[in-house]
Amino acid sequence: MRGRSPEVLLFTGFAGIATTLFLAWNWAPSVSINAFESPAAQRIFYWHVPSAWAALIAFTVLFVGSTMWFFKRNSLGWKLHVAGSEAGLACGLMVVCSGCIWGSAEWGTPWDWSDVRLNSFGLLTLLAMFLVLGRKSQPDGVETRDTFSTFGMYGFVLVPLTYISTRIWQIRHPGPVGGPGAEGTIDGSMRFVVLFGALAFTLLIAGHMMMSMRITDMEQRLEQAQKKLDEG
Amino acid sequence: MGDALLSLKGLEVRRGMGVVLDGFSLDVHSGDVVVLQGVNGSGKSTVLESAARLLPLEKGSVHHGSTMVVDFEGRRHMPSQPFGLTLQSNGMIGDETVEDHLQTVCALSDMTADLTGILSSYGLEHRRHDRIAHLSGGQKRKVAVLAGLLPAMISSEPRLIMLDEPDTGLDDNAIASLVSNIAQLRMAGHGFLIASHHATILDCATRLHDLDGETGQTQDDDVVWEAIGTQSPASFLSTRVGHRYMRHTRAGLARNGLTGVIVVGVLLTLFNATSVEDQLWLVGMVLAVPFAVGLSGDPVVYILREHRAIDWWRAHVNRLPSADLIGPLYGVVSTGLCSLIFLNELRWDLVFIGTAVLWASLTFVRFIELSTVRLARPNAAFVRLLVPILILPWGLLVDYAASL
Secondary structure, X not given: OHHHHHHHHHHHHHHHHHHHHHHHHHOOXXXXXXXXXXXXXXXXXXXXXXXXXXXXXXXXXXHHHHHHHHHHOOHHHHHHHHHHHHHHHHHHHHHHHHHXXXXXXXXXXXXXXXXXXXXXXXXXXXXXXXXXXXXXOOOOOHHHHHHHHHHHHHHOOHHHHHHHXXXXXXXXXXXOXXXXXXXXXXXXXXXHHHHHHHHHHHHHHHHHXXXXXXXXXXXXXXXXXXXXXXXX | OOOOOEEEEXXXXXXXXXXXXXXXXXXXXXXXXXXXXXXXXXXXXXXXXXXXXXXXXXXXXXXXXXEEEEEOOOOXXXXXXOEEEEOOOOXXXXXXXXXHHHHHHHHHOOEEEOOHHHHHHOOOHHXXXXXXXXXXXXXXXXXXXXXXXXXXXXXXXXXXXXXEOOOOOOOHHHHHXXXXXXXXXXXXXXXXXXXXXXXXXXXXXXXXXXXXXXXXXXXXXXXXXXXXXXXXXXXXXHHHHHHHHHHHHOHHHHHHHHHHHHHHXXXXXXXXXXXXXXXXXXXXXHXXXXXXXXXXXXXXXXXXXXXXXXXXXXXXXXXXXXOOOHHHHHHHHHHHHHHHHHHOOOOHHHHHHHHHHHHHHHHHHHHHHHHOOOOOXXXXXXXXXXXXXXHHHHHHHHHHHHOO
16 A cells, blocks of 8 residues: 555545546636626636645745755755756646636736736746756756755745745735735634645645656666666 | 976866766876877876866865865965866857967966977978967867967976877877977976877876886986066956957957847837837937847857867966957947937936946856856857846836936
8 A cells, every 4th residue: 555655645646636626616706796807717726726735835845855965965855856947837837828818817917027926936937948858958866866955956046935935025916815914804714725735735745756866776777777787 | 306297186077977076186286298088988088187176076086286276165366377178179269369379378377488499390480370260170289289288388497298199180290299389398307297098198208107006117208398488467367368258250240230230220110219208218219229238148258158268277277268349349339329319419417327237248148058058058058048148127227217
């Protein structure tokens, strides 16, 4: 059973996300038509916020893995780096795309370069894209791992910046509705769907990262086997 | 015996995921010619590049004379004495002339020299004012080997010379000149670390090392090299070389300048500046151009990627060649012209801000490009994905400038 845990987590996560979407469309209450330009589009919130939560978990794993590799040359650290960057890219793109769709409907523009939250999260996603694409362009080796883990560590500074950005410089992105510095509260059933979605995305991202680590491990074993063949 | 010219102490070095050197130690003293031999992939180049501070160490340290130049904790110090280096790749810029490149090598030792004699001995005297790109492969290799030997040829003090496969591409006459030079320089007290398979080079060694152990050889040379250099302190060398690269290659115009022209053209195509009344848009158009010029990156870094020239420089200096004045110059010119084009007046406050924008974006792109220099394929690393981090600060500056 333990060997199948990534698949179990991925399946549970997918099922949970499907349930979240069902609840978001059919059970969560509508928002006031006076408070929003496009009230129907607000339901994308149930996808956007949980995926952002999962992305921040992935970026934290990326930071931990990068640090473990850079300072300790720990191979588990490198696997975490790979898994965190891939999961961060997947979730980051979900957040950015859903945000752009909502922005188009609500603000009339998909993106605002002057908003700190939009920029910092967009940059985190670009950093993850840089790490994933860049790594695939290079042969594996300590030089490659050192360089990308350095970017993984420095890039983490964007995570707290992303967190505090709407608390300090709220420009266009809505302010927080929970936690320290929150501007207001949301309805109980809305909160339930968001938290359920966050749990589902957490399971999905955990399964994704475990799967990614397994693939990295297999790639390394394959490379060692090829080297043995090279040596005759 | 005094300090060795080179001491490698307990080196562990990885390349790729494999450990190439494990607990490797070696000393090169004045008058030594240590030749590393072994099959391909045995680690000869790794020894040389570690000694030249080009590879990170997992364990151990490298000392030039009494100075620790790099260790496993990443501490790096400049060698107290200049040294000669020829990498497997020639490490030269194609747009440099032979004379300029070799005089730059002399300048790294704070010296100058009349190179006529040594260029003649390698059959290069008639090529001294030619660009390196115009030479044949063998001639380029001769220049690269001479650049490695020069620090010893111009100095009466013992110097360390490291040559990686210097014989590759050289004809028999050139190899004979090289072996003769090595023997004469050895007699003058210089020390050599050479990686080679060539029988003639192996014959001139005083110690043959196969990375597991070494054997001594007796040499009976008696001709001593007479140093040809004269003192000539070289100040601001990195800046002067960076600007010379700019003059010779026109890379600044080709990359940054043309980018600016294209952005101006696009803006003029999309907008009729006389009909735009919003100051934010007008100022944004003016400052978009220096921003785009800066984002094109430092042309010197682009040039230095040719034939591992950047590694050759990294081994010799802490500060790579840089055309420091290009940023401010292009900033003033591009912002001033755009101010005239879009605002019909020369706004010096905008010129100042635009220059700062160009300099900052150029410096940022240079920083991230140099951060990936250790990668096997730095040009394939998608570093430009990180550039949008500058858009928000640029937007805030435009907002501020429009309020002036």
